[in-house]
Amino acid sequence: MEKIEARDVNFYYGDFHALKGITMDIPQNKVVAFIGPSGCGKSTFLRLFNRMNDLIPGARLDGKILIDGQDIYAPGTQVDELRKNVGMVFQRPNPFPKSIFENVAYGLKVNGIRDKKFIARRVEESLRGAALWNEVKDKLDASAYALSGGQQQRLCIARAMAVSPSVLLMDEPASALDPISTAKIEELICELRSQVTIVIVTHNMQQASRVSDMTAFFYMGEMVEYDDTRVIFTNPSKEATQNYITGRFG
Amino acid sequence: MKKIADKTVRWVLTASGFVTSVVILLIIGFLFTEGAGLFGEKVIEEGYVLAVNKDNPVRVLDAAQIKAVFDEDMTNWKEAGGPDLPIETFRLEDMDEYFTEEQLGPQYENAGTLITSLVASSPGMVAFVPESMIPDDARLVFIEDCNISPEEVFAGTEWYPTATPAPLFGILPLLAGTLWVSFFAILIALPFGISIAVYMSEVASERVRGFLKPVIELLNGIPSVVYGFFGLIIIVPLLQQVFGLPVGESGLAGSIVLAIMALPTIVTVADDAMRNCPGALREGSLALGATRWQTVARVVIPSSMSGIASGVVLGIGRAIGETMAVLMVTGNAAVVPHSILEPLRTIPATIAAELGEAPAGGAHYQSLFLLGVILFFITFFINLCVEYISSRNRAKNS
Ligand SMILES: Nc1ncnc2c1ncn2[C@@H]1O[C@H](COP(=O)(O)OP(=O)(O)O)[C@@H](O)[C@H]1O
Ligand SMILES: [Mg+2]
Numbered sequence: 001m002e003k004i005e006a007r008d009v010n011f012y013y014g015d016f017h018a019l020k021g022i023t024m025d026i027p028q029n030k031v032v033a034f035i036g037p038s039g040c041g042k043s044t045f046l047r048l049f050n051r052m053n054d055l056i057p058g059a060r061l062d063g064k065i066l067i068d069g070q071d072i073y074a075p076g077t078q079v080d081e082l083r084k085n086v087g088m089v090f091q092r093p094n095p096f097p098k099s100i101f102e103n104v105a106y107g108l109k110v111n112g113i114r115d116k117k118f119i120a121r122r123v124e125e126s127l128r129g130a131a132l133w134n135e136v137k138d139k140l141d142a143s144a145y146a147l148s149g150g151q152q153q154r155l156c157i158a159r160a161m162a163v164s165p166s167v168l169l170m171d172e173p174a175s176a177l178d179p180i181s182t183a184k185i186e187e188l189i190c191e192l193r194s195q196v197t198i199v200i201v202t203h204n205m206q207q208a209s210r211v212s213d214m215t216a217f218f219y220m221g222e223m224v225e226y227d228d229t230r231v232i233f234t235n236p237s238k239e240a241t242q243n244y245i246t247g248r249f250g
Numbered sequence: 251m252k253k254i255a256d257k258t259v260r261w262v263l264t265a266s267g268f269v270t271s272v273v274i275l276l277i278i279g280f281l282f283t284e285g286a287g288l289f290g291e292k293v294i295e296e297g298y299v300l301a302v303n304k305d306n307p308v309r310v311l312d313a314a315q316i317k318a319v320f321d322e323d324m325t326n327w328k329e330a331g332g333p334d335l336p337i338e339t340f341r342l343e344d345m346d347e348y349f350t351e352e353q354l355g356p357q358y359e360n361a362g363t364l365i366t367s368l369v370a371s372s373p374g375m376v377a378f379v380p381e382s383m384i385p386d387d388a389r390l391v392f393i394e395d396c397n398i399s400p401e402e403v404f405a406g407t408e409w410y411p412t413a414t415p416a417p418l419f420g421i422l423p424l425l426a427g428t429l430w431v432s433f434f435a436i437l438i439a440l441p442f443g444i445s446i447a448v449y450m451s452e453v454a455s456e457r458v459r460g461f462l463k464p465v466i467e468l469l470n471g472i473p474s475v476v477y478g479f480f481g482l483i484i485i486v487p488l489l490q491q492v493f494g495l496p497v498g499e500s501g502l503a504g505s506i507v508l509a510i511m512a513l514p515t516i517v518t519v520a521d522d523a524m525r526n527c528p529g530a531l532r533e534g535s536l537a538l539g540a541t542r543w544q545t546v547a548r549v550v551i552p553s554s555m556s557g558i559a560s561g562v563v564l565g566i567g568r569a570i571g572e573t574m575a576v577l578m579v580t581g582n583a584a585v586v587p588h589s590i591l592e593p594l595r596t597i598p599a600t601i602a603a604e605l606g607e608a609p610a611g612g613a614h615y616q617s618l619f620l621l622g623v624i625l626f627f628i629t630f631f632i633n634l635c636v637e638y639i640s641s642r643n644r645a646k647n648s
Contacts, residue, residue: 050537052533052536052537055536080539080540080541081539082539083536083537083538083539084538084539087537087538088533088537090530090533090534090537092530094528094530094531094533094534095534096531096534096535096549096553097531097552097553098552106535106538106540106548107538107539107540109548110535110538110539110540110541110544110548111539156534159534159538160537160538163538163539
């Protein structure tokens, strides 16, 4: 079953044609990795799924993006509802300058949930889900900034998961972290795939091959190849893909 | 050659820095010595004495009591711990009522003896006369003259610096006036300042902002008399009508004018702080389904709170020392205010209004310097707050 469908997507930053005619389907409860050299449009494409590019003045989208069969750019779409359903984790951990608890509770609160007991339960579940509970359970009131970079990123994952999204977008979530923290994040991705559909942008080829079910290779705003991760890394059909994964450019 | 130029520049910079520091320290030192001089002054006007009958056991009166006696608020010696005896006061101006011109003589050469005998014969009398007039052999006693005490200055609720025989230098009314006016100015400026800053940093387009920001900063350059004049002809009558006051000049008028004057600083600093709020935080909030306003209220404002706070403190710190505008609209009544709608008077306004008429070196003059010292401490404290807040801010952002 397809979770996300992109249909002939073209995207422009003013005059700059950043995404060129991309069509792809992302199946439910799978992990899909986007790879490709810097500046090829991976982040741009990813941010279309939760309409994060809406904020950029002069940007324009052609084509359709459907989530659960619904056109998310149709007029009348509730963007905040969409973003609640499509969570996002950014390249650099960006916890709010609030307590650990408040960070995780934030999404619930802005979505109108007042029930304190429910919030407390969700916060614990989310922190457990992000494999962070044991490390922070005694200092939920401490500032999120007191955590290490890796812990902060897991906090951001917990924060995104707290509102029970069905899609999780991750834009190079481990690129600012050390190897041990990276390993933890990867482990987490494998655990979360049962609950959500994950789309992850990564620079790291091994990471893509370790965590993803399918991989898409982007180059200069085009999607060159999209297939099972195993196929992409062992037997790609395009020469550009072959060159990229063997490190001959990019 | 280059080395010499280098050395000269370094030397000049060091010297100018050093000289500036020394001058500033000297100014502060001057302020403090002049201010502290007040406590070396006598309560009773210099060269004068308070003479009483030798049978009167009262020897000590403090400044407030002396004022009460001569204002005839205190009419019996028992209120000052003496016998049950009505108080009669005598000033030089009253001379004609007691003596004829022949008795006094053409040059008033008999005045001293006459007054001496008058006091000697009236048990309840207290006379305020120049010391030089009293003959050496007079059998009178003088009220003991003590130094002006810190207690009556810092805890005194009456500011009558020109009262005779004993001026009163209670600073509480002025201190209260300053604090009230500033407090209400913050109360008014804060919501407006933050709203304008939020509008500028979150709502306004680049073009509107590019126009608005310089205009608001322009407000900084308007001379404060203009604000005072504006307050006097617009705000004062308005307040009088709205609140049905006997006089419109009031603490509130001062607060409003100060708030307007503090706005540019608050808006500029708060706007900068909010624009410096990392985009990643905004995106993080939006990505969780928060609306733009929820993001502003729950992430942007809290995370720029220390910036906003230092803007407010900076704006108010500037306003606290403000003289002219406040002087023009607050009514300048040196009483401890019971409500912000009453006339009151601030420390800077007092200094500006009275320094011209206070004889240099006198107690009044020194008391104004003391007010300066107090103002110095208030603004110093405020600057410390700004330092503290912004250093915490730096620590948080690094
Ligand atoms: N806000 C923007 N305005 C204009 N151009 C942008 C903007 N964001 C990204 N781009 C351009 O779009 C292209 C794709 O960027 P991006 O999606 O961030 O690439 P990637 O994530 O693959 O490194 C780049 O050439 C980049 O310069
Ligand atoms: Mg990117």
